[in-house]
Amino acid sequence: MEALEKLQILAGSAQFDAACTSSGIDRSSSPGGIGNAVACGICHSFASDGRCISLLKVLLTNYCMYDCKYCVNRRSNDVPRARFAPRELADITINFYKRNYIEGLFLSSGIIQSPDYTCEQIIETLSLLRNEYKFNGYIHAKVIPGADYELIKQIGALADRVSVNIELPSQQSLQKLAPDKSKHSILLPMKQISTKIEQNSTEIVRYRGAKPFAPAGQSTQMIIGATPDTDYQILRLTEGLYREYKLKRVFFSAYVPVGDQKLLPVEKPPLLREHRLYQADWLLRFYGFEAKEILDEKNQNFNPFLDPKCNWAIHHMELFPVEVNTAPYEMLLRVPGIGVTSARRILTARKVRSLDFDALKKIGVVLKRAQYFIVCGGKKAQGLKITESAILRELMSESAVKNFDVDGNFIQTKQLSFFDPEPSKEDYLKCLTGQM
Amino acid sequence: MPYGTNVIYRYDGTFDGLMCCVFESFEKREIPEEITASPEQMSFYEIKDILTDYEKAARVSKGIREKISKSAYETVCKAFLTCHEQKELLILKFLHLGFKYGKSVMNMLADDTVNELFKAVRHLERELHLFLGFVRFSSYDGVLVSVIEPKNIILPLMKNHFCNRLPQETFMIFDKTNRMALVYRPYEAQIIPVEELSLPCANEEELHYRRLWKKFYDTIGIKERYNPKCRMTMMPKRYWKHMTEFAELFPQNWEECKKLGSAPDLKLIE
Numbered sequence: 001m002e003a004l005e006k007l008q009i010l011a012g013s014a015q016f017d018a019a020c021t022s023s024g025i026d027r028s029s030s031p032g033g034i035g036n037a038v039a040c041g042i043c044h045s046f047a048s049d050g051r052c053i054s055l056l057k058v059l060l061t062n063y064c065m066y067d068c069k070y071c072v073n074r075r076s077n078d079v080p081r082a083r084f085a086p087r088e089l090a091d092i093t094i095n096f097y098k099r100n101y102i103e104g105l106f107l108s109s110g111i112i113q114s115p116d117y118t119c120e121q122i123i124e125t126l127s128l129l130r131n132e133y134k135f136n137g138y139i140h141a142k143v144i145p146g147a148d149y150e151l152i153k154q155i156g157a158l159a160d161r162v163s164v165n166i167e168l169p170s171q172q173s174l175q176k177l178a179p180d181k182s183k184h185s186i187l188l189p190m191k192q193i194s195t196k197i198e199q200n201s202t203e204i205v206r207y208r209g210a211k212p213f214a215p216a217g218q219s220t221q222m223i224i225g226a227t228p229d230t231d232y233q234i235l236r237l238t239e240g241l242y243r244e245y246k247l248k249r250v251f252f253s254a255y256v257p258v259g260d261q262k263l264l265p266v267e268k269p270p271l272l273r274e275h276r277l278y279q280a281d282w283l284l285r286f287y288g289f290e291a292k293e294i295l296d297e298k299n300q301n302f303n304p305f306l307d308p309k310c311n312w313a314i315h316h317m318e319l320f321p322v323e324v325n326t327a328p329y330e331m332l333l334r335v336p337g338i339g340v341t342s343a344r345r346i347l348t349a350r351k352v353r354s355l356d357f358d359a360l361k362k363i364g365v366v367l368k369r370a371q372y373f374i375v376c377g378g379k380k381a382q383g384l385k386i387t388e389s390a391i392l393r394e395l396m397s398e399s400a401v402k403n404f405d406v407d408g409n410f411i412q413t414k415q416l417s418f419f420d421p422e423p424s425k426e427d428y429l430k431c432l433t434g435q436m
Numbered sequence: 437m438p439y440g441t442n443v444i445y446r447y448d449g450t451f452d453g454l455m456c457c458v459f460e461s462f463e464k465r466e467i468p469e470e471i472t473a474s475p476e477q478m479s480f481y482e483i484k485d486i487l488t489d490y491e492k493a494a495r496v497s498k499g500i501r502e503k504i505s506k507s508a509y510e511t512v513c514k515a516f517l518t519c520h521e522q523k524e525l526l527i528l529k530f531l532h533l534g535f536k537y538g539k540s541v542m543n544m545l546a547d548d549t550v551n552e553l554f555k556a557v558r559h560l561e562r563e564l565h566l567f568l569g570f571v572r573f574s575s576y577d578g579v580l581v582s583v584i585e586p587k588n589i590i591l592p593l594m595k596n597h598f599c600n601r602l603p604q605e606t607f608m609i610f611d612k613t614n615r616m617a618l619v620y621r622p623y624e625a626q627i628i629p630v631e632e633l634s635l636p637c638a639n640e641e642e643l644h645y646r647r648l649w650k651k652f653y654d655t656i657g658i659k660e661r662y663n664p665k666c667r668m669t670m671m672p673k674r675y676w677k678h679m680t681e682f683a684e685l686f687p688q689n690w691e692e693c694k695k696l697g698s699a700p701d702l703k704l705i706e
Contacts, residue, residue: 003644003648004647004648004651007648007651007652007655008651008655011651011652011655012655012656014656015656015657015658016658028600029602029603032603032604033604034601034603034604035601036597036600036601038568038597042568043566043670044569044570045569045570045653045679045681046666046667046670046671047653047656047657047658047667048654048659048662048663048664048667049657049658049659049661049662049663049666050661050663050664050665050669051657051658051661053653054569056652057656092645092648095645096645096648096649098573098575098580098602098605099572099573099574099575099580099680100572100573101572101649101680103569137601256658256660256661268660269660269661271661345545348545349543349544349545351540352537352540352543352544353544355546358546362545362546362548363545363546363551
């Protein structure tokens with residue numbers, strides 16, 4: 001089979017892996033070698049779906065012995081199959097890298113023969129890149145659940161980031177859709193990796209010459225909308241993964257129906273839901289929120305009209321308005337419309353003078369939503385009427401409203417835009433930093 | 437400090453030259469109407485030619501680092517590379533504030549001058565970051581060549597990134613907007629003025645990788661999530677021009693190239 005055809009099949013099979021980040025590590029090239037890594041990550045292109053392309057994202061093979069119902073590569077699915085020889089893929093990677101098409105390689109694989117054998121094939125490819133080509137660019141590798149710990153350690157020593165896909169948010173969902181995988185077989189390697197990363201971080205301090213292990217950390221991905229799990233369950237799980245396993249990122253992938261699977265009644269990928277989950281994920285990681293503040297037992301799903309931060313704010317009006325000139329950073333971050341960049345600029349600018357609304361505008365704070373939640377020197381924004389309905393009108397995104405009928409039922413037939421109504425600062429930042 | 441002293445400073449367009457304008461401005465206690473590098477400026481104002489004196493320039497640079505701050509100096513250096521139309525005057529006004537208020541000038545985000553200067557620098561930094569990813573090299577018999585059309589002058593800031601990334605390669609990035617090129621061969625780099633660049637034909641190997649990359653690009657987007665608006669926000673169309681994934685596989689002069697039988701050399705017309 002021609003390389004072109006192989007690439008088409010094996011990139012096509014990898015497209016549902018959400019992660020395409022190249023962030024988390026700074027490293028120079030080695031003598032006689034090629035490649036370096038930049039901690040903020042670099043996007044090299046954007047695909048027709050608007051997602052960042054940073055890494056050559058392919059499978060080593062899409063032959064697979066498993067039969068997971070949500071997966072395009074399941075054994076029972078009648079699709080063309082292909083397999084890269086390790087050297088063939090290493091050559092393509094280096095030649096793409098030289099031309100600055102990519103930041104590195106994201107290698108995953110269907111499972112052939114056994115998890116161990118599959119891992120060995122991945123290791124062979126990565127060894128060629130690292131040892132023969134002296135490639136110092138970014139490598140993200142998938143760890144195959146069920147593989148031997150020794151092999152996992154070898155992958156971690158070669159890759160910058162490793163990930164085990166958690167696939168589905170609960171054991172029941174796994175049983176139903178991925179009968180060959182269990183919660184245990186997924187969580188065990190995650191635990192092993194997180195323990196090893198932690199050990200390694202102390203080793204590197206203590207011994208000179210200690211080799212780094214997955215220096216850009218561990219991430220995972222789960223599929224959203226293929227099973228009845230609620231947003232609250234998903235968010236709690238996400239929070240747990242950050243806390244217990246110290247994951248760097250949890251990715252969500254809106255389920256795109258593949259083939260005719262009767263078990264899965266979804267028609268359209270739930271993009272709005274995925275978007276809300278990412279917004280909430282952002283609140284967990286950068287805004288000091290806890291999952292239980294964002295959703296709870298009573299409200300298990302996101303408000304489709306409001307982003308999670310606005311939703312939180314209008315339920316906590318007793319904490320507002322916030323005085324921009326004195327509020328601590330943590331509180332500024334909780335104001336709808338003020339993000340990390342704006343909050344930092346406020347901190348900087350108020351060192352030299354007290355800020356009014358004009359000054360805020362000048363330093364780039366978007367007041368559309370924020371004005372309802374802040375005062376400057378005790379004063380409200382001029383001419384602003386603060387009533388609940390006025391606030392709600394301002395906070396709701398128009399395109400979200402359009403997708404509901406008068407009774408508040410979601411109109412399924414309409415394709416939602418991924419960003420509603422416009423990409424927010426956060427979305428920008430995510431993509432800019434290669435985290436999307 | 438009196439504004440609008442009805443005088444225009446004309447300098448040689450170099451950073452040191454600009455530093456001498458700053459020197460002049462402080463010495464004469466005046467802020468010019470304009471600072472320009474163009475030799476044929478027509479104006480009603482008096483034009484003062486500022487001669488570049490490296491000693492004076494060094495004194496000003498040192499003054500900025502010591503009396504304001506190192507980060508202020510870095511900001512000024514970057515501001516000089518921006519495409520802001522009046523970057524020189526903006527830098528001068530910024531330095532007047534800087535020498536008055538010291539290092540806290542870097543916190544004065546709500547000041548019009550500081551704000552405008554920082555905005556211009558952010559524009560440059562964003563463009564630089566995008567281009568680190570959007571640069572596309574073509575290999576012509578082992579020499580990697582890329583053409584970019586940025587708005588700001590970003591080559592000096594790209595230098596370390598690419599030299600560190602591709603230490604064993606020989607490469608060139610041609611900035612068509614500013615008519616300059618970053619040229620690297622192991623292990624030395626230079627930025628030189630280049631008026632025009634005519635590219636040779638791609639050989640079969642180069643075409644092979646272009647084909648592969650285009651195929652990868654077309655395959656990786658999920659069609660159920662097609663979102664051209666988002667793509668356009670993330671990667672505005674002006675960047676597409678020199679990107680392999682959007683380029684014609686065969687360049688316009690392909691037939692001509694084939695007739696010649698061999699790939700012509702890189703022609704650099706300085």
